Amino acid sequence: MEIILREGQKTDMSAVLSLIQELASFEKEANAVELSVEELERDGFGPQPLFRVFVAERNNEIVGMALFYERYSTWKGRSIHLEDLIVKHQYRGEGIGKALYTKVLTYAHDQNLKRVSWEVLDWNTVAIDFYNSTGANILESWKVVHMNENSLDAFVSKD
Amino acid sequence: MEIILREGQKTDMSAVLSLIQELASFEKEANAVELSVEELERDGFGPQPLFRVFVAERNNEIVGMALFYERYSTWKGRSIHLEDLIVKHQYRGEGIGKALYTKVLTYAHDQNLKRVSWEVLDWNTVAIDFYNSTGANILESWKVVHMNENSLDAFVSKD
Secondary structure, three states: OOEEEEEOOHHHHHHHHHHHHHHHHHOOOHHHOOOOHHHHHHHHOOOOOOOEEEEEEEOOEEEEEEEEEEEEEOOOEEEEEEEEEEEOHHHOOOOHHHHHHHHHHHHHHHOOOOEEEEEEEOOOHHHHHHHHHOOOEEEOOEEEEEEEHHHHHHHHHHO | OOEEEEEOOHHHHHHHHHHHHHHHHHOOOOOOOOOOHHHHHHHHOOOOOOOEEEEEEEOOEEEEEEEEEEEEEOOOEEEEEEEEEEEOHHHOOOOHHHHHHHHHHHHHHHOOOOEEEEEEEOOOHHHHHHHHHOOOEEEOOEEEEEEEHHHHHHHHHHO
């Protein structure tokens, strides 16, 4: 069956949100997704889109997606961050994930961007082995820090 | 001596690059900085700025800075990433870093952003303890992945 990779459209956001939720469940954070379809539509398709997404379509069904946006490295310059890459469970093992990954990296290369970054869970050894095999570098010494909305509220109101 | 916190201007980029280099040296990556003053001026002050920076000024000298840009969380929505925060070595311990940190978090809060993220080296326990004391969350299970320009070239040309 043919797989079509294409830029995601506003009308794809419902399918994209389902994939975001499937990935969050895989990451054992099923309840973490607070975004709505309407917010994805607004944020991705306004005058200054906050992200872009490539989707994989098979027989008119969206079976995978890669969502990314631009970042800025003070060491290297313009870069992109691959926020989510996921293929529906029943369509894995067919090379769709690799095709989406390649599309994002090729886009970054064509745009002359200096880095692509993303994050991976340390127990996801299948993904880590794959990333290593493609020349990506898993940083061992850096930790990700988040201050979420509730903590922001508390910090700012105390200050 | 009075400290002024203000939005960085194009003419501040030389001082900002010095601080980027000082931070990279502290992070044992002194040779990692490939950016030039001209690139910072172009990227931060064009029609679509790729970052913003707050600077701390003391007696007309820039003694610290916090550089950040917008990201997009597929769980929470609009967020900002604090890429670099540094105070010149000889001016530490006077609360300038805390003031810059507070300015960035307050900005995020005022903009109704859903998260502020950043990264920290695992041996930088002074910073980690400070972040924890302010309500930030150090993620223990996530690893940062980078594919740099050379690996991108190699991957895309092989594919």
